[in-house]
Amino acid sequence: MTEQNDDNLSCAHKSHPRTFLGSTFVYPVLSRRSGGISIGINLSPNRICNFNCVYCQVKNQPATMPSDSKIDQQVIEQIENELITLIKMVYKGELFEHAPFDTVPQELRRLCDISFSGDGEPTSSEIFDTLCTRVANIKKQYARDEVKIVLITNSTLLHKPKVQEALAVLDLNNGEIWAKLDAGTEKYYATVNRSGVAFEKILDNILRAAQKRPIKIQTLFMNIMGSAPDQQEIAAYIDRLNFLTDNGAHIKAVQMHTVARQPAESFISPLTNAQLEAIAQQVQSQTKINIETFFGSSN
Numbered sequence: 001m002t003e004q005n006d007d008n009l010s011c012a013h014k015s016h017p018r019t020f021l022g023s024t025f026v027y028p029v030l031s032r033r034s035g036g037i038s039i040g041i042n043l044s045p046n047r048i049c050n051f052n053c054v055y056c057q058v059k060n061q062p063a064t065m066p067s068d069s070k071i072d073q074q075v076i077e078q079i080e081n082e083l084i085t086l087i088k089m090v091y092k093g094e095l096f097e098h099a100p101f102d103t104v105p106q107e108l109r110r111l112c113d114i115s116f117s118g119d120g121e122p123t124s125s126e127i128f129d130t131l132c133t134r135v136a137n138i139k140k141q142y143a144r145d146e147v148k149i150v151l152i153t154n155s156t157l158l159h160k161p162k163v164q165e166a167l168a169v170l171d172l173n174n175g176e177i178w179a180k181l182d183a184g185t186e187k188y189y190a191t192v193n194r195s196g197v198a199f200e201k202i203l204d205n206i207l208r209a210a211q212k213r214p215i216k217i218q219t220l221f222m223n224i225m226g227s228a229p230d231q232q233e234i235a236a237y238i239d240r241l242n243f244l245t246d247n248g249a250h251i252k253a254v255q256m257h258t259v260a261r262q263p264a265e266s267f268i269s270p271l272t273n274a275q276l277e278a279i280a281q282q283v284q285s286q287t288k289i290n291i292e293t294f295f296g297s298s299n
């Protein structure tokens, strides 16, 4: 691959607008983690989230909808139509006529997943459970069997009965949970994720979800006021992972990354590749979990 092609591909990987050709909820992404095209469903175009992460990379982008917009049952049909249109565009190759997807190499021009992600916590949406069923039906009708349905979540609400029902639908339809875990200690969790939900609740939700089906963990490490997480924090993080697996959690992988786009707070900066790699190697050597590192990419 030429340097110019590398630049173009990097541009496609870093391009994450939440709308595409006039859509409101559904958008395509070239995803390193998926290994191809991921179609995102943004259930929070109004930027409602029950976390307030210091590194949040959506807070500095213009919102697709005002914060008081209601995302209710009335938009389900619109989401379905946007999703079907985009799936067809990928399979017909029409997506790759549009920048930046026109630079995507042939081997990555495949639909890997449909993901509930976007600008907030998908499970907090009142239409999340209904939409899981609708998306599963659309996937059966329009997409290939191998296409996953990925839930990218901060795990705060995984214990809710309606969310559990939705997860059961995903389990039957090649679903996968990617759960955020950015800390080992309550203190660091409070500093990084700034949520009213107790850290132990997050860990309990991850444990229960991963006891029922294999999941992936997503971890973002960064510099806070110029300092990377210290050894005590990394040791506590490793202890948390080992606690999960020792208690029956099936963790397929940890996806470890750093800040790739402008963070919410000016005192946040990315780790160097060497810093991230060093943490990844330490975690890899002290757990039984496969650690995947993603440099300079948030997707």
Ligand code: SF4
Pocket: 049, 050, 051, 052, 053, 055, 056, 057, 058, 118, 119, 120, 121, 154
């Ligand atoms: S959970 Fe995601 S959307 Fe919510 S504040 Fe954190 S990074 Fe932003």
